[in-house]
Amino acid sequence: MLYFLPTPIGNLDDISKRCLDILNLCDIIICEDSRVTKSFIKLLNSRYNLDIKPSEFYSLHTHNESEFFAKFEVSKLIEKIVVYVSDAGMPCISDPGVSLVKFAQKNSINYEVLSGSNALLLAVAASGLVEKEFSFLGFLPNNGKDRDIALQNALNSPYPVVIYESPKRVFELITSVAKMEPNREIFAIKEATKRFETKFKDRAQNLAIKLKNANLKGEWCVVIAASNIINQEKITISDIDELDISPKQKAKLLSKLTGKRVKEIYNQLTNQN
Incomplete structure (x- = not known):
């Protein structure tokens, strides 16, 4: 079984009892930085008189995702209690844990996300x-x-x-x-x-x-705060497309509306003509 556990974002006492119970039983921990997580586990053991002793640690971050999933044994997620923790806060929010969620879904692995600090x-x-x-x-x-x-x-x-x-x-x-x-x-x-x-x-x-x-x-x-200009009629891509202006000017307007690069839009416009 795979669990995604939120970790405190600053105050150690924000960890839930349920998170502690699962950590105390887990066999494997997957984390961003094993050094950070091992220090975190050491603090928990000391503060709450626990004996959290996972047999294996695996690092999963944005630079090793392909390598991690190519080597990690799917059977471990089924046969053992596996925990994913981020360095701080809720897993999968600006965090590589989202790739592990997708991996679990793709391989029909049961998983659970616990609530906590965010x-x-x-x-x-x-x-x-x-x-x-x-x-x-x-x-x-x-x-x-x-x-x-x-x-x-x-x-x-x-x-x-x-x-x-x-x-x-x-x-x-x-x-x-x-x-x-x-x-x-x-x-x-x-x-x-x-x-x-x-x-x-x-x-x-x-x-x-x-x-x-x-x-x-x-x-x-x-x-x-939200923009105050929310009740005015919005300009759409179609509105700009219909304007009788040069491709260069049109590309600049579309860039501001869509966030795409001016050059990319300009090339698309000129290729259409």
């Missing part, structure tokens, strides 16, 4: 910006045009948008929003559930000033 939902609940719908984008591209396009799409969303961000890029993220839409409301939380958890909520231009000299260490979750 930075995404914690930030949504704490933000005061989400009443119902929201969009989750995970981590944006690190830099370059892809990042600019992703951020513009986020700002165009009719729903609040949730983004994970590293301490190295969070200030750049906020200042970028401040330049594009200085009055857009933003909620940001760092080190969620930890001793030095800190929350920020302000308009982008004000938040950029606050973060300039702040301690940015720790993982961040950012919630950007």
Whole structure:
């Protein structure tokens, strides 16, 4: 049987009794980084007087998926108690565990996902910006045009948008929003559930000033308020296709609407003619 177990995102006491019971019985642990997971197991054994002793550890991450699934024996998922844990938080949310879910489904393997700590939902609940719908984008591209396009799409969303961000890029993220839409409301939380958890909520231009000299260490979750321009009639791809303008201009407009590269769209348009 395969179990996907959420791990605490900062506070060790957030682990559930059910997770502890399964860990105490498991034969195999699949994880992102075995060093991180072994340290985590050591802390649990010490804190809760347990004797968690899996016989095998396997690493599964974005760089070894093909190799992992080519070698891992499917029979182990049937005959043994196998646990997948992410480094922190809910498995399969911006996490390679999703590939293991697909593998289990493809091979008709029974699996169960337990509920638990999740930075995404914690930030949504704490933000005061989400009443119902929201969009989750995970981590944006690190830099370059892809990042600019992703951020513009986020700002165009009719729903609040949730983004994970590293301490190295969070200030750049906020200042970028401040330049594009200085009055857009933003909620940001760092080190969620930890001793030095800190929350920020302000308009982008004000938040950029606050973060300039702040301690940015720790993982961040950012919630950007929905675009106010949600009741206007939306421009569609068909609307742009019908415009009597040059392919180059049309490609630029379609790029902003779809997020695709201008050159790719331009080539498609010219090949059609």
